[in-house]
Amino acid sequence: MNTMHVEPLNLSKLKVFPLAERKSLTRADEIVIDPDQAPKPCPVKIAPLVRDCANRILEARKRGAAVMLIYGAHLLRNGAAKILDRMMGQQWITHLATNGAGTIHDWEYAWFGASTESVEMNVGNGTFGTWHETATNIHLALMAGALDGLGYGRSLGKMIHDDGVTLPTKEELTRAISADPAHPLTAARADLLRAMNEQGWPSGHIRVEHRWKFASIIAQAYKHGVPVTVHPGIGYDIISNHPVFNGGVIGRAAEWDFKLFGGSVENLDGGVVLSVGSAIMGPQVFEKSASCVNNLRLQAGRAVVNGHSIYVVDLQDGGGWDWTQGEPPKTNAAYYLRFCKSYSRMGGAMQYLQCDNALFIHNLYDELKNLAQ
Secondary structure, three states, rough: OOOOOOOOHHHHHOEEEEHHHOOOOOOOHOOOOOOOOOOOOOOOOOOHHHHHHHHHEEEHHHHOOEEEEEEHHHHHOOOHHHHHHHHHOOOOOOOOEEEEHHHHHHHHHHHEEEEEEOHHHHOOOOOOOOHHHHHHHHHHHHHHHHHOOHHHHHHHHHHHOOOEEEOOHHHHHHHHHHHHHOOOOOHHHHHHHHHHHHHHOOEEEOOOOOHHHHHHHHHHHHHHOOOOOEEEOOEEEOHOOOOOOOHHHHHHHHHHHHHHHHHHHHOOOOOOEEEOOOHHHHHHHHHHHHHHHHHHHHHOOOOOOOEEEEEEEEEEOOOOOOOOHHOOOOOOHHHHHHHHHHHHOOOEEEEEEOOOOOHHHHHHHHHHHHHHH
């Protein structure tokens, strides 16, 4: 039998384009919700659960427990940045987590004031995701942040908040690598050195002005000192579609963020988890992290994470199943809703709210504000 010979793509030959040439479908100035406006009402069945969620968040914060918001990119694209800014300012959220898409739209809104493209149209002509500034600046942020031990979320948040990064000289990187090859940051230094050579990045301060910071959830988190972790997949995101793409850089940053995510799960006893529009990343990352935390606790003779509440929010039909009664049998279609099933197995009391994500967050903020008065 003849086997097919396959060669990997040479991404260094990709032709990339400036964002100014892309037809962006959404604009920051148009999508961001004013948190002072009264929210549209939630569905009648959902409103009591939102109020219950607000009460549990305030109780959790009084006892010093974590409140973790795990969200998909649509929460950002639906304009929740200013609302989350207020919630973090009140310390009602202690940890944010998102996927790679959540950071790409976040950075594009903050720098370009617009985001989102037609996947169908642009894949066909080979331009989907091949946007120079997006991949370049996110990689630049991750490589600069790595030298300070920062993961994906805090590196990008710092770049947006500070309007740029500062790079060492190539001579400084070379000396540091040579002096201590076994240093934990040697690989990060080598990745940056290679990128500076290949991309022509200069040493010193590189200014990247972000005129729409208000539309960035990640920048607001960095401003408030709230941990924000990013959990991407290699090849999932458009920052792969550029010669600068480096899976090691992304993987390193995501590794550090997974560990930081676990640090918040460690503080989750009596706390709250909000999984908003994250049908895959949220439940998958949470279940692995919770297992790691419980493993370490049991070795130390401590009880596993307990007493937490989980609120899963999505537009999908929940299958007509009452998840407070446990998971359905395999003969019920609801059993195959991963975003519900995984969380229902995580030891806390889980509620499913079929609701628009921005509508939920706006109403939750309104309830918190009223209860806290």
